[in-house]
Amino acid sequence: MSRRKMIYEGKAKILYEGPEPGTIVQYFKDDATAFNNQKKATLEGKGVLNNRISEHVMLGLGRIGIPTHFLKRLNMREQLVRQVEIIPLEVVCRNVAAGSISTRLGVPEGEQLPRSIVEFYYKKDELGDPMISEEHITAFNWATHQEIDDMMAMTLRVNDFLCGLFTGAGIRLVDFKLEFGRHYEGDMVRTVLADEISPDSCRLWDLETNEKMDKDRFRRDMGNVTEAYAEVARRLGIMKESGQGAANGDVGKGDAAK
Numbered sequence: 124m125s126r127r128k129m130i131y132e133g134k135a136k137i138l139y140e141g142p143e144p145g146t147i148v149q150y151f152k153d154d155a156t157a158f159n160n161q162k163k164a165t166l167e168g169k170g171v172l173n174n175r176i177s178e179h180v181m182l183g184l185g186r187i188g189i190p191t192h193f194l195k196r197l198n199m200r201e202q203l204v205r206q207v208e209i210i211p212l213e214v215v216c217r218n219v220a221a222g223s224i225s226t227r228l229g230v231p232e233g234e235q236l237p238r239s240i241v242e243f244y245y246k247k248d249e250l251g252d253p254m255i256s257e258e259h260i261t262a263f264n265w266a267t268h269q270e271i272d273d274m275m276a277m278t279l280r281v282n283d284f285l286c287g288l289f290t291g292a293g294i295r296l297v298d299f300k301l302e303f304g305r306h307y308e309g310d311m312v313r314t315v316l317a318d319e320i321s322p323d324s325c326r327l328w329d330l331e332t333n334e335k336m337d338k339d340r341f342r343r344d345m346g347n348v349t350e351a352y353a354e355v356a357r358r359l360g361i362m363k364e365s366g367q368g369a370a371n372g373d374v375g376k377g378d379a380a381k
C-alpha cells in the first residue's frame with residue numbers, strides 16, 4: 124500500500140495526496156460493491172485491470188482533445204491525476220437498453236435505442252443516486268448551464284470514441300457512466316473528465332454472443348468477473364495474455380510505470 128497521506132476512501136478506489144501540489148494519486152482497489160453497497164466482494168486483480176483499462180481509455184480520449192484529469196500511470200495499481208473539484212453528478216450515456224432504463228421504462232434489455240440518451244444522476248449514496256433533470260442541477264447549483272453544456276458535449280464525444288474503440292475490439296458499448304470535475308488554473312476553471320472508465324462503469328457485451336464482460340457479472344452472480352475484465356484488456360491490446368500477468372501484478376513488487 125501507499126505511504127502517502129490518504130485523502131478519501133471510496134468503494135473501489137483510494138485517493139492519496141500527490142507528490143506535487145494540485146496532484147492526486149488514485150489507487151485502484153480489488154473491492155467491488157453493488158446495489159448501493161449492499162453487495163460486497165473482493166475480486167483479486169480487478170484493481171490492476173481497471174487501472175490499465177482506464178489509463179488506456181483516458182490516453183485515447185486525451186489524444187482526440189478531451190480534457191481529462193489523467194496525468195500518468197505510476198504502477199500496477201496507481202495513477203497520478205490532476206486534483207479537481209468533483210461535480211456531484213453521474214452522467215450516464217446509453218446506446219442499448221439495459222439496467223435501470225429497462226426496469227424504469229420497460230424497454231427490453233438489449234434493444235437498440237433510437238439515439239444515444241444522456242441522463243444525469245445526483246451523486247448521493249444516502250439517496251441511492253436519484254435521476255435528476257437539468258432543472259434540479261441548476262436550481263440547486265450543482266453545476267452551471269455552461270458546465271451542463273460542456274458535460275453533454277464531452278459525453279457524446281466520449282461515446283463516439285468509445286463505440287469505435289470497443290467495436291474494434293469486438294465489444295458492444297451498451298452504456299457507461301462518467302464523472303466530471305472542475306480544474307482550476309489561476310482564475311480559469313475548466314470542466315474535465317475525471318474518475319475512471321472501466322468495466323466497473325460501463326456495460327460491455329461481446330459483439331457476437333452478447334456475453335456480458337462487465338460489472339453485471341458481479342451484480343448478477345454470473346462468475347468469472349476478473350476473467351471477463353482481463354478479456355476486455357486483452358482485446359484492447361493492453362495485456363498480451365488473457366488474465367495472466369495482469370492480476371498478478373501489485374505495487375510493492377517493484378513494477379515501475381513505463
Ligand code: UDP
Binds near residue numbers: 215221299300324338
Ligand atoms: N453506473 C456506475 N455507477 C453507478 C451507477 C451506474 O458506474 O453508481 C454505470 C453502470 O455500470 C452502467 C451505467 O452506469 O454501465 C448505467 O447504469 P444504470 O442506470 O442502468 O444502473 P444500474 O443498473 O447499474 O443500477
